[in-house]
Amino acid sequence: MRNTVAKTEILNLIKSSNQAFSHAEIEAKLEGLCNRVTIYRVLERLEEEGQIHKFVNINGVLKFAACHDCTDHHHDHHAHFNCTSCGTVTCLEEVEPVYKVPKKYKVQEVNFTLSGLCPNCC
C-alpha cells in the first residue's frame, strides 16, 4: 500500500487512541483533508493490512480501532464497550468471552459488544 497523506493521518488518529472511531468521527477530525470516499477506502486497506480492525457498534455503525497484538489480520476476540451516554466505544483488550456453541455451527468471527455507562459517565 502506498504512503499517502490520507493514510498517514487516519492511521495516526486511530493508533493514538484506544477508542474506536466511526467514519463520521474520522471525517470530522480530518477537517477536509480528503474526500469522504477516500476515508472509506483507506480504512478498508488498513484493515486488509491488519493495522486496524472493524466491527459494528450498537447503533449499526462501523467502528474502526487499532490492532495491537495482530499480525497480518485481526485475530483476537476482545470485547468492546459502547457507552450509551457519550457514545464512545472502547476496546477492552483484556476481556474475552468464554462460551460453548453446538458443534454444528462453524464460528469464524465474534462480535462481543457490551453497552451501558463508561467510567466517565457513571
Next chain:
Amino acid sequence: MRNTVAKTEILNLIKSSNQAFSHAEIEAKLEGLCNRVTIYRVLERLEEEGQIHKFVNINGVLKFAACHDCTDHHHDHHAHFNCTSCGTVTCLEEVEPVYKVPKKYKVQEVNFTLSGLCPNCC
C-alpha cells in the same frame, strides 16, 4: 396496544420461527399488507411490550426475534449466530457468554453475535 392486522401478522411471523428477521425480510413476507413505516412502528411497540427483542447483525442491520423467557422486557443475554453464507440469524438461547469486566464499567446490555457457517451451509 391495539390489535391490528399488521401487528397480528408481524407477531405471528416472528413467533413462528427461531430465526431473527430484518425489516426488509418482514416487508417481503407481508407482501404489501401494510406500509413499510408501519412495520418499523409495530416492531418498536412489540419490543416495548416485551414480545420480541432486537439487536444489530454483523452487517449493521436491525434484526428482530421472538422472546421466549422474557416478562415485560428482554432480559436474557443469549448469543446469536449470523451465517455469512445464507444470511440467516438464529437465536442460540442456550448459549450465554461468561466474562468479566472492570468494575468501572456499568454494563446494561450485551450483544454477542457469532458469525460463520450455519449447520445448513457447513
Next chain:
DNA sequence: AATCTATTGCAACACTGTTGCAAATATAAA
C-alpha cells in the same frame, strides 16, 4: 352510533456505505 385515541399511509428526509470513471499522484525504473 358517537367519541376518543392509537395506528396507519404518505412524503420527505438524514445517514451510512458503495460504485464507476476520469484525474492526480506515489513509486520504481530508465
Next chain:
DNA sequence: TTTATATTTGCAACAGTGTTGCAATAGATT
C-alpha cells in the same frame, strides 16, 4: 531528473436502512 505505470483520489450518483410530521383511518369504549 524524467518517464512510465499502477495505485489512489475526488466527484457524482446511487442503494439501503431507518426516522419524522401530519393528515386520514380505524380500534376500542361509552
